[in-house]
Amino acid sequence: MEGNRDEAEKCINIASKAIEAGDKEKALKFLNKAEKLFPTPRAKALLEALTKNGSSAANGVHRRRAAEDGRAQAAKERESTGGESSKVFTQEQVEGVQRIKRCKDYYEVLGITKEASEDELKKAYRKLALKFHPDKNHAPGATDAFKKIGNAYAVLSNPTKRRQYDLTGGEEPSGPGHSHGGGNGFDFHRGFEADITPEDLFNMFFGGGFPSSSAQSFTNGRTSYSHHADYRQERTDERGDGGFSMFIQLMPIVVVILVSILSQMMVSPPPYSLYSRPSTGQTVKRQTENLHVDYYVTRDFKSEYKAAALQQIEKSVEEDYVTNVRNTCWKERQTKIDLLYAAKVYRDDRMRKKAEFMTMENCKELDRLNNLFRGG
Template sequence: MEGNKEDAIKCYRIARAAFDSGDYSKARKFANKSSRLYPTKNNSDLLNKITDVHTNRAKENKKASNGSMPDFSTLHGSSASTESKPTAPTFTAEQMNLVKRINSCKDYYDILGVSKEASEVELKKAYRKMALQLHPDKNTAPGATDAFKSVGKAFSVLNDSEKRHQYDLYGPEGLSSVRSRRRNSSSDEYENDNAEFDPQELFNMFFGGQFPNGNVRVFRRGNTYYYGRNENRRRAENHQRRHHEPQTNFGAMMQLLPLLILFIVSLMSNMLISDPVYSLKYGGEYTLHRQTRNFHVDFYVKQDFTKHYKKGSVPLRQLEETVESDYIEQLRNMCYQERVNKENLRRKGVYFGSTDMIKKAEAYPTKSCNELEKLFQRSP
C-alpha cells in the first residue's frame, strides 16, 4: 500500500479543507477514500470528528421535531443517520483475494499464473486477463495499484527474451547484467531502461488507453497516475492527427517508399541465407542429437544430416570443431558475465559495509566458469 500513500495524503487534505469549510458530506467522502488507499491516525481522527458532527445534528433535529418546528430532514430521509453509517466496500471478496495473492508473490511466473515454459502468446494472454482485473478503475481493493504495477513489471521482464534468460538463471539480480550491457551500448537506451517503470504505458499498448468496452483513459503527471473518461481530449487528438496527415496519395507513397525498399532488401537477404547446419539447443527442426568426439559437446541437427555428413569424413570433423569453438566461446562470455556480477555484488557489500552481501557474493554461482574448467580437464 506504500504506492498509494501520496494519493491518500492528497485525499486527506481535501477532506480536511472541506471539514473546515463546513462541507461535511464532501469531507466524509474524501476521508473514506484516503482510508481505503492508506489508513493513518490523522485520517481516523478526522472521520471521528465528522461522525460527531452528524450525531450532534441528528440530536438537534430530533429535539426540533418534538417542538413547534418540523423535522425537515425526514422529508427526504435522515441524511445524518445515512451519512453516519460506514461506507460499504466497493470491491468484492474475489478482487481482494486476487490483490492479496499478487502482492504476496515474489516470483514473476507466479504473479502472472503461468509456467516457466510459457510461450509469448500465453504470457500476453495472462497479462491481459490480470491487467483488466487489477486496473484501479475496475478493482478498488486496497493494494490494487501495487498489484497492477507488479503484473506489468512481471510481464515486461518475461516478455523480453534477454531479461527472461537472465531472470531464469539468477533471479531479479541477473537483470542488472542486461542494464549494464545497455549502458555500454547506448547512454539514451540506458536512461530509458532505468527510468521508472510505467505500468499504464504498458496497459495503453495493449488496450489503446481504454478498456475494451469503455473510454477510460490513463495519463500521468509527475509520479502520480490519474484515471478518467476524457472523450473530448480523444476527439481533439484525432482531429489534430487528421490535420497533419498527408493531403495526397503521392505524399503518402513517398513516406512509405523507404520502408518498402527495406522490406524488399530484407526479403532477398533471407532468401539467400540458408539455415545453419546445427544448433546447440534442442528445438524446431533440430531434433537429432549428436556429440563431438573431442570435448563431448552436445548439439542438435536436422533429420537429413547424415545424407551430407558421413561418419569419419573430413567435413564432419570440421563441423565438430566449429561446434566446440562456438560452445567454448559461449561459455567464456557467460563466465565473464558471472564474474562481473559476483565482483559487483562484493564491491557493493564492501561499500555499504554489509557482511551478508559479501557472503552472498562469495556464494554467487559461476556455473559457466565451472563447466568451462571441467571441459578443459576432460580434453585429450
C-alpha cells in the first residue's frame, strides 16, 4: 500500500488542476482513484467539498491547503537556516566564509605575507571587513569570519603583538582538548586576542557606523552581534585558566617597558614643549623666528640658554612641529580616503558628504609650511 503513495499524489495534483479548470467530473475521477491507491486527508477533504458544494468550494479547500503547505515549508526553511531564509547570499560569499574558516594563521586570513607593510595590512583589512560585515554578507558563518578578520588585523597591526605572534602564534595547538577552533574552524589563537572588539575596530577604521539603514546592525540569525559584553565574555571564556601562561608570554614586554621608563627617567626632559604643560613648568609662550611656531618654556629659560643654544632649540622645535603636522595630515587624508571608499562601495551619500566636508586643518598648515620653504 505504501508504494502507491506517489501515484496517489499524482492523481491528487491532476484533480487539483481539474478543479481550477472547473472540470468536476475529471476531478472526481482522479480523487476517487487516489483514495483507492492511498487514502489521504487531502484527497478526502477535496472529495467531500466537491461532492457537497461543487468545484468552487473545492477550489477554496485546495487554495487553503496550498497556503498551509507553503507556510509549513517556509517555517521549515527558517528553522533550518536559523531564521535567515529571507536574507539572500551568494555562492561566492559562502565560499569566502569557508576560506576564512580554513585559515590557520592571521596572515592567511588577511591574504598577506609576513613581510607585508602597514599600508598593505590596512588595505587587506579594509577590503575584507567590508566584504564580510554581517550587514553586507548574510552567508552562514559570516559573523564569525568578520570577527576573525578583525582579530587578525588588531594583532598584526600592533608591532609588539605581531613580533610575538610571528614566534608562536601560527603554531597549531596539540594535545587533548585543543581541537582547532573549538570544533567550528575558528581558532582565535590563545594569547593573541585583540584589545578591541571587531565592531569597534570597524567603526574606528571607517570613521563611524556601518553605512546601512538596518536598525539591527551586527545581527546574525537569533544572536545579536552588537552586544560588546557578550563578545568580551566569550573571549574571557576562551582564555580559561591560562592567566599564568599569559603572564609568562608578556614578561619580555614588561621588561622592555620597565627599561624604557628607567631610560626616560635618566634622560633630562627637553627644554621646550609644543603645548603648555603646567606639570613641568613649561607655561611661558614663545615663537620661533623662522616659521613662527609657538612653543612653551619655563620661566628660567632665558637665563639658562644663550643665543647659540637658542637657535638650535628653535630648530628642534620647528622640526618637531613639522613632523607632527605631517603625521596628522596623513591621518586626515587616510580617514577621508576610507570614508570615500566606503561611500562608493555602499553608495552612501551621508558618508560621501562627511568626507567632502572634512576641514583637513593639518594638511592646510602643511601646505603653508611648504610654501614658506619654497619661498625661503
